[in-house]
Amino acid sequence: MKLYDMRLAPNPRRVRMFLAEKNLDIPKVEVSVVEGENLKPDFRNINYRGLLPTLELDDGTCLDESVAICRYIEELQPEPNLLGRDALEKARIESWQRHMEFDGFWPLADFFRNTFPAFAERAVPGLAEKFQAIPELAERGRRRYEIFLDGFNHRLKDNEFVAGDRFTIADITAFVAADWGRRMKLPIPERHSHSSRWYAAVSRRPSAGA
Amino acid sequence: MKLYDMRLAPNPRRVRMFLAEKNLDIPKVEVSVVEGENLKPDFRNINYRGLLPTLELDDGTCLDESVAICRYIEELQPEPNLLGRDALEKARIESWQRHMEFDGFWPLADFFRNTFPAFAERAVPGLAEKFQAIPELAERGRRRYEIFLDGFNHRLKDNEFVAGDRFTIADITAFVAADWGRRMKLPIPERHSHSSRWYAAVSRRPSAGA
Numbered sequence: 183m184k185l186y187d188m189r190l191a192p193n194p195r196r197v198r199m200f201l202a203e204k205n206l207d208i209p210k211v212e213v214s215v216v217e218g219e220n221l222k223p224d225f226r227n228i229n230y231r232g233l234l235p236t237l238e239l240d241d242g243t244c245l246d247e248s249v250a251i252c253r254y255i256e257e258l259q260p261e262p263n264l265l266g267r268d269a270l271e272k273a274r275i276e277s278w279q280r281h282m283e284f285d286g287f288w289p290l291a292d293f294f295r296n297t298f299p300a301f302a303e304r305a306v307p308g309l310a311e312k313f314q315a316i317p318e319l320a321e322r323g324r325r326r327y328e329i330f331l332d333g334f335n336h337r338l339k340d341n342e343f344v345a346g347d348r349f350t351i352a353d354i355t356a357f358v359a360a361d362w363g364r365r366m367k368l369p370i371p372e373r374h375s376h377s378s379r380w381y382a383a384v385s386r387r388p389s390a391g392a
Numbered sequence: 393m394k395l396y397d398m399r400l401a402p403n404p405r406r407v408r409m410f411l412a413e414k415n416l417d418i419p420k421v422e423v424s425v426v427e428g429e430n431l432k433p434d435f436r437n438i439n440y441r442g443l444l445p446t447l448e449l450d451d452g453t454c455l456d457e458s459v460a461i462c463r464y465i466e467e468l469q470p471e472p473n474l475l476g477r478d479a480l481e482k483a484r485i486e487s488w489q490r491h492m493e494f495d496g497f498w499p500l501a502d503f504f505r506n507t508f509p510a511f512a513e514r515a516v517p518g519l520a521e522k523f524q525a526i527p528e529l530a531e532r533g534r535r536r537y538e539i540f541l542d543g544f545n546h547r548l549k550d551n552e553f554v555a556g557d558r559f560t561i562a563d564i565t566a567f568v569a570a571d572w573g574r575r576m577k578l579p580i581p582e583r584h585s586h587s588s589r590w591y592a593a594v595s596r597r598p599s600a601g602a
Contacts, residue, residue, distance in 0.1 A: 231491065243480070250487035257479030269467030270453070277460035281441070306536060318526045326516060
């Protein structure tokens with residue numbers, strides 16, 4: 183297996199953290215989205231959607247979508263469990279993962295792709311056609327992320343981790359988002375004591391360096 | 393179990409179709425998003441995110457997020473299988489499900505929520521705070537959906553169904569999106585012979601009426 187990766191991009195980091203939690207290390211191939219390498223024919227032949235991360239299996243089969251790649255890894259190496267053990271736990275973790283993704287991660291992505299100068303004319307990931315940045319969408323993303331952070335702090339008041347009492351994929355999605363937000367000067371506010379406690383704890387895990 | 397549902401909304405329909413494919417029928421409670429019932433305290437007590445569908449279990453546990461609800465149902469009743477059997481098939485189906493969702497369903501949602509007059513000041517689902525519609529985002533959503541449909545037709549040239557040779561959750565996501573698009577005068581174009589063949593075939597399934 184090898185992972186088409188981009189060191190600075192948040193979606194590939196979700197998979198890198200997942201691999202690190204499983205204590206797995208696989209070869210990585212760096213692809214620069216900022217330079218548009220993901221839109222060139224060489225990479226389109228690997229993943230026609232032009233998206234990272236992409237996992238290539240030894241037989242040449244390619245898988246994209248961070249959560250789908252994580253599920254494949256979980257199936258190959260079930261421990262430590264990150265996606266749930268029984269019906270209810272699997273569903274609850276998936277629900278929290280999606281909550282973190284849709285209410286935290288994607289609003290930040292809206293902010294980033296519609297603000298960062300390199301993407302002024304390619305505001306939609308993976309598409310070669312020009313899409314102009316929409317400043318109102320950047321502002322909407324920023325405000326949605328603020329609202330998300332308030333609820334996130336509340337969630338962590340009575341729960342050690344996002345989905346309950348143990349670390350799961352939902353924490354990975356939330357942590358990668360929170361770190362990305364921090365780089366964009368949208369950190370978890372200090373007054374949010376519960377999510378700050380969680381952020382410090384996850385930062386100390388070896389996988390946080392992945 | 394009971395499902396908090398809205399007859400005309402696309403996300404609840406994904407779960408209804410999934411249940412119908414499993415030959416399951418559970419009680420449903422209609423909640424009107426257009427009337428804002430999902431934002432009122434009664435429903436916030438069930439799901440504080442204010443989102444449909446939400447599944448309530450017999451012990452009062454509530455689950456949201458359509459795909460998480462589908463996973464719970466699949467775990468309870470594995471046949472007919474809609475989420476995959478082995479590691480690679482599970483991952484591949486999840487990847488295609490997400491592809492249909494992020495490149496087809498969400499761009500349509502951007503078009504809808506930023507166009508439909510009832511949502512002119514609540515363009516973000518589930519949030520009580522006012523978010524004004526963004527016309528440029530509606531147009532971006534429409535164009536992204538057109539691009540998606542081109543790739544979708546190509547995908548179905550050599551595949552009977554979205555994820556390969558059998559019906560899965562990826563077809564449900566794509567079919568609900570395609571029907572929603574049709575209602576918004578963005579149908580699968582007649583010249584797209586492969587996706588039109590697929591659309592006609594899925595329309596004939598009993599679950600299409602769910």
